[in-house]
Amino acid sequence: MHRKVLPLLLVAIPSAAMADHLSGGFGLQSSAPFWTESAQTLNKGKIAAGVRAEYLQLRPYSDEKLSDLRRADGAANPDLYQEGAADHDRQANLHSVNDLLGGSFRLAYGITDDVTVGLRLPFVYRDGIREVSDGHFEDGEHHGTNNIANHGSSEGIGDMSFWGQYQFFKDSKQSAALLLGMKAPTGETTNEGYKRYYKHTTGADLALPADVTSKRLETHLQPGSGSWDGMFGLAYGYDLGVVQLNSSVMYTLVTKGSQDTDLGDSFNYDFAASLPVKSFTPCAACSWNLVLEANGEWRDQEKRGNNITIGNSGKNTLYISPGIRFISGQNWNVGTSVGYAVMHDLRGNQSDPDYRIMGAFNMAI
Secondary structure, three states: OOOOOOOEEOOOOOOOOOOOOOOOOOOEEOOOOOOOOOOOOOOOOOEEEEEEEEEEEEEOOOHHHHHHHHHHHHHHOHHHHEOOOOOHHHOOOOEEOOEEEEEEEEEEEEOOOOEEEEEEEEEEEEEEEEEEOOOEEEOOEEEOOOEEEEEEEEEEEOOOEEEEEEEEEEOOOEEEEEEEEEEOOOOOOOOEOOOEEEEOOOOOEOOOOOOOOOOEOOHHHOOOOOOOEEEEEEEEEEEOOOOEEEEEEEEEEOOOOHHHEEOOOEEEEEEEEEEEEOOOOOOOOEEEEEEEEEEEEEEOOOEEOOOEEOOOOOEEEEEEEEEEEEEEOOOEEEEEEEEEEEEEEEOOOOOEEEEEEEEEEEEEO
8 A cells, every 4th residue: 555556546327316326435545445545645746547337236126026016006105196187207216227238437646645636527327217207096996007108318427526525644553544525516407208108018109198297317327417416534544564455435415406305315335355475477666456345325315396205216236346457557557346235125115236246447647
């Protein structure tokens, strides 16, 4: 864990209070962890840049499952499904996403040996978006539960983040740093859906519902959030000699953004152990890093309009993420990490995360 080792910059894909969003933090990493924040900073005057790609595979709902969930919500909350109900917007928000692909460009600069600042610009591609139509009762019959809206994909530039890192403690084995950041509403928030509207029991195409006056997707399905968010956290590292340990916590305070939506605060907690390996390297300065991480994220519930809380949103996910990185001296490194969701205690009905794959390339001058 030395400053001369090329840092790794993390990417944060805008995450909402849903399980079908990419995760991640912000800041400057040492050459070991992939997801866990590091307390290490750049040397004064040093510049680092990097690109990162992330793929997240979900466990999507079938059309039949979405329809069944809508019927169950109608049976549990019949008042919400009456024609002209004032609380119609409180019907369960039921949708499914197949997978996500994201990437980012990152840049950092060492103002002093203890203070580093940077920025991150992400891109988001969300595929296989489907949702069940809002239901209603007519003459005792529940209608609309078999109607599916296929929105296709949603893609675009995400929200840019600016961050700073202050290393306030360091000795021969330990280091600790304060992490602060801000996310600006620079991302795309106007993607449209409703590529197809059909009855899943017959496959027959249907006319778009009369009450759908806009084809704009909800904010949690957009690449950007439209909100200004603040981020703050702590990172700690300990060098055992053979193994290097890193841990970090990060809280994101989310404000109301596009379409009067608050996507919910988040809290990330991470731990990493890494083992430098000098075997099978093509040069004397080259090395490998074997990494094992535990990465957790808690999310608050999404809120819209006049304090409408989205029941199918938020709660907790935990990944176990092994990875490997090749380090070529002090100039560049490349690595990959594969995470499996070992725990997904999600609130309500959400597409559970399955696994994620991340690749990163970084260089310093």
